[in-house]
Amino acid sequence: MKKGKIAMTITIGIACFALVTVMMMQFKVVNETDITAIEDMQESELKTELANWKTRYEEIDAQYQEVTQRIEEYKNDEESSNEASQLVQEELEQTNTLLGLTDVHGEGIIITLKSGEDISPITADDLLIIVNALKFAGAEAISINDERIVNTTDIVYITSGSFIKINGQRILEPYVIKVIGNQSHMESAVTGTGARAEELKTLGHTVTIEKDNDITIGKYNGEIKTRYIQ
Amino acid sequence: MVFIAILIGCILGAILGLNAPMISYTYSSYLAIAIIAALDSVFGGIASVIKKNFDLKIFISGFFGNAILAILLTILGQKLNVDIYLAAIVVFVWRMFMNLGTIRRYYVEKWSDMIKEKASKKDKDKKQEKQEEKTEEK
Numbered sequence: 001m002k003k004g005k006i007a008m009t010i011t012i013g014i015a016c017f018a019l020v021t022v023m024m025m026q027f028k029v030v031n032e033t034d035i036t037a038i039e040d041m042q043e044s045e046l047k048t049e050l051a052n053w054k055t056r057y058e059e060i061d062a063q064y065q066e067v068t069q070r071i072e073e074y075k076n077d078e079e080s081s082n083e084a085s086q087l088v089q090e091e092l093e094q095t096n097t098l099l100g101l102t103d104v105h106g107e108g109i110i111i112t113l114k115s116g117e118d119i120s121p122i123t124a125d126d127l128l129i130i131v132n133a134l135k136f137a138g139a140e141a142i143s144i145n146d147e148r149i150v151n152t153t154d155i156v157y158i159t160s161g162s163f164i165k166i167n168g169q170r171i172l173e174p175y176v177i178k179v180i181g182n183q184s185h186m187e188s189a190v191t192g193t194g195a196r197a198e199e200l201k202t203l204g205h206t207v208t209i210e211k212d213n214d215i216t217i218g219k220y221n222g223e224i225k226t227r228y229i230q
Numbered sequence: 231m232v233f234i235a236i237l238i239g240c241i242l243g244a245i246l247g248l249n250a251p252m253i254s255y256t257y258s259s260y261l262a263i264a265i266i267a268a269l270d271s272v273f274g275g276i277a278s279v280i281k282k283n284f285d286l287k288i289f290i291s292g293f294f295g296n297a298i299l300a301i302l303l304t305i306l307g308q309k310l311n312v313d314i315y316l317a318a319i320v321v322f323v324w325r326m327f328m329n330l331g332t333i334r335r336y337y338v339e340k341w342s343d344m345i346k347e348k349a350s351k352k353d354k355d356k357k358q359e360k361q362e363e364k365t366e367e368k
Binding site for chain 2: 004005007008009010011012013014015016017018019020021022023024025026027028029030032
């Protein structure tokens with residue numbers, strides 16, 4: 001009986017001990033939280049704030065993704081437009097080449113004409129006919145005394161001064177016709193029977209034809225102006 | 231005897247509790263409900279001592295079991311978003327008052343008995359004195 005009573009007393013004592021220990025700890029915590037109540041409030045506010053920011057972050061992230069995608073699209077567009085502009089550039093270059101606005105080089109022939117003595121000199125008509133024949137034979141670029149033959153080129157004989165004007169420039173003998181094209185075609189266009197160069201030769205003019213695998217023909221130096229083309 | 235044990239326990243507990251490290255605020259609600267449960271158990275124990283039906287096993291199992299159950303209920307309540315701990319507090323406090331009532335009644339009865347005894351003793355003394363006086367007069 002007495003043993004049981006002692007055990008009971010000790011048990012209740014221990015229980016009280018544990019209870020008061022935990023109670024004191026709790027008191028301390030509650031005290032501390034009272035002091036830091038404002039901070040706690042802020043903490044909850046901060047939590048809400050944080051949640052808000054998180055949502056905003058997500059929104060902005062979505063926007064960012066969208067914008068990135070757009071930039072990608074623009075880049076693609078740019079690339080394709082780059083391709084387009086490259087094509088346009090190529091076309092432009094080709095057109096310039098055809099128009100004679102660029103220096104060109106390639107295989108072809110050089111025809112040198114010199115009037116013979118004591119006979120009527122070579123006329124603008126002779127040059128015109130030769131150029132026409134060369135064009136017919138597929139000449140790609142022609143120049144006479146480094147005056148490029150373009151589609152606005154005039155080859156005229158000025159009677160008052162007895163000289164030839166090409167592109168408005170006075171040219172003198174000897175006439176050096178450079179032409180780029182298939183060499184044999186070019187040659188046959190000027191040396192075949194009935195061809196003007198051959199006729200000139202028989203008339204007593206000096207006509208020399210040489211083949212060259214890399215002739216350089218300068219560009220047209222004038223300006224191509226259009227005033228009436230609309 | 232029991233009250234000395236309670237007193238010593240309380241003093242030692244206070245000393246240890248004040249020197250114990252801080253616990254996180256997050257767990258303080260669980261701790262609070264555990265304290266209420268333990269307090270109820272202690273009062274129940276004291277009441278049973280007075281009633282002379284104290285059982286060590288019941289006391290210990292009640293002390294820990296109630297505290298743990300209360301904590302678990304609080305956690306469950308938080309998970310369900312229902313304030314179950316309020317129900318636990320109501321039950322524990324109600325039982326605390328019941329136990330306190332038992333203790334109080336016991337001591338009040340004891341005290342009133344003591345007073346009655348003293349009064350009857352005094353009466354007896356007075357009667358004896360009077361009798362003695364009477365005998366002296368005679």
